Amino acid sequence: MLVKLFGAAVQGIDATIVTIEVNCSRGIKFYLVGLPDSAVKESHERIVSALQVNGYKFPARQIVVNMAPADIRKEGASYDLPLAIGILAANETISSEHLADYLIIGELSLDGSLQPIKGALPIAIAARQQGFKGIILPQQNASEAAVVNNLDVYGVERITEVIDFLNGTRILQPTIVNTREEFYKHQSIFPFDFAEVKGQENVKRALEVAAAGGHNVLLIGAPGSGKSMMAKRLPSILPPLSLGESLETTKIHSVAGKLKKGSSLIATRPFRSPHHTISQVAMVGGGATPQPGEISLAHNGVLFLDELPEFSRSVLEVLRQPLEDHRITISRAKYSLEYPANFQLIASMNPCPCGYYNHPTRNCVCSPGQVQRYLNKISGPLLDRIDIQIEIVPVPFEEISKITPGESSACIRERVIRARQIQAQRFANEPGIYSNAQMTPKLLHLYAQPDAAGLELLRNAMNRLNLSARAYDRILKVSRTIADLEGSNEIRPAHLAEAISYRNLDRENWAG
Structure with missing residues (x-):
């Protein structure tokens, strides 16, 4: 008997429906075709054991399984459940009447229990788009898939539940998640708060400006x-995620298998902090089994690179294109995938190899040449994409010992949200532009043109401080954000002066 049922293959952050055809006829062999990888081929042993443990026999007949479309590689163990159900249906052990109504996906253990899968959210979205009545998947992934409305999501723990459901002897209750309630309930829950930071008011201000305008930041200071x-407290002052941003972010983490058990939508902006030994592939994504990299896992959030000069130069250079295009295309011989990568870069570094250059109380033992070589580990093109460079000095004892808490993240966040709302109105007719950091030279001329006094101040600053030419546009972008925080339509000299103070490394005499 020939039966058809449906699974799914994840490509990038989207899913493609896979039609599984199972034909059971006279013979004794088992054939699995349709470009399966080793994990899919190994499903035979898992299926045999799962059926035997639960009182079912693997058919002693010839079984041919085809997985279409055949030009898409089928990877992973998530096809175990649909293959097992298809084999039983082709052998007429269970009813095949309702197989076409459901997308079935799941990994089998040897005892017939189901293990969680990756990519449940994009698979559920594809199921709804293709008009399926529902989706049957492991219980651990049910909350994640239930985010998708107009789709019955059935979470099951064992293969016997699926068999009984298809035979009509068991009623499964669909998992229901109030998406908006869950989303808005967790939007303001952060593990860190700026109220815990003593002193460092100038750095707090710089990070507030960065959050308000979407600017990349480099923090320079002693150990x-x-x-x-x-840096860890920056997500607490960023604007809250929209539902659309949350859905896209959750899809990426779902495909990468990074979602916590029983979680649904990601409600807060992600914060990724990879170690400096990370490889290029781990940073941008790809690999033998394609996975999103750290820059995609930081999508709509923050990518924090601690000890920036210690990262491999090749790893840092691959960041240049995603920082501009907010997407990364992974092209290999067998596949080409595109992952979103719209992140805010926050980097930190010591000012010199010993770490104490410009320290107020400790002496630096590095020569000017050593300091310059250390700074030269960061290329000019990458530095060109960092709008704010702020120097951090250690907090004196008098500040650390204060009992009074600082300004909370919630208060700072309110000002950031107001500034972002101004930018949203300003760039409403500019596709792909959402913040001041993304302004083109044309938009700079329209919205960030200083008056005569401001131009004179900028000219004097560039001459006296030996600022590099690349600092000019960055200063205008940051000053536009500072003006937005104050609710000012014009860029005043005070706004420019503050923006100029955020360009430490552009001063030619900074490293001696």
């Missing part, structure tokens, strides 16, 4: 001055 502590 223990608070660079990592400040």
Whole structure:
């Protein structure tokens, strides 16, 4: 008997429906075709054991399984459940009447229990788009898939539940998630708060400006001055995710298998902090089994690179194109995938090899040449994409010992949201432009043109401080954000002066 049922293959962050055809006839052989990988081929042993443990016999007949479309490689163990159900249906052990109504996906254990899969959310989205009545998948993935409305999501723990459901002897209750309630309930829950930071008011201000305008930041300071502590608190002042951004972010983490058990939508902006030994593939994505990289896992959030000069130069250089295009295309001989990568880069570094250049109380033992060589590990083109460079000095004892908490993240976040709303109105007719950091030279001329006094200040600053030419546009973008935070339509000299103070590494005499 020939039966058809449906699974799914994940490509990039989207899913493609896979038609599984099973034909059971006279003979004793088992054939599995349709470009399966080793994990799919090994499903035979898992299916045999799962059926035997639960009182079913693997048919002693010739079984041919075809997985279409045949030009898409089928990877992973998530086809175990649909293959097992298809084999039983082709042998007329279970009813095949309702197989076409459901997309079935899941990995089998030897005892017939189901293991969680990757990519449940994009698979559920594809099932709804293709008009399926529902989806049957492991219980651990049910909350994630139930985010998709107009689709019955049945979470099951064992293969026997699926068999009984298709035979009509068991009623499964669909998993229901109030998407909006779950989403908005967790939007303001953060593990870190700026109220815990003592002193460092200038750095807090710089990060507030960065959050308001979507600017990339480089923090420079001695060991223990608070660079990592400040960076970890940046997500708490960024604007909340929209439902669309949350859905896209959740899809990426679902495909990568990074979602926590029983979770649904990601409600807060992601914060990724890879170690400096990371490889190019781990940073941008790809590999033998394609996976999103760190820059895609940081999509709509923050990518924090601690000890920036310690990263491989080749790893840092691959960041240049995603920082501009907000997407990364992975092209290999056998596949070409595109992952979103719209992240805010926050980097930190010591000012020199010993870490104490410009320290107020400790002496630096590095020569000017050593300091310059250390800074030269970061290429000019990458530095060109960082709008704010702020130097951090250690907090004195008087500030650390204060009992009074600082300004909370919630208060700072309110100002950031107001500034982002101004930018949303300003760029409403500019596709792909959402913040001041993304302004083109044309938009800079329209919205960030200083007056005569401001131009004179900028000219004097560039001459006296020996600022590089690339600092000019960055200063205008940051000053536009500072003006937005104050609700000002014009860029005043005070806004420009603050923006100029955020260009430490552009000063030719900074490293001596």
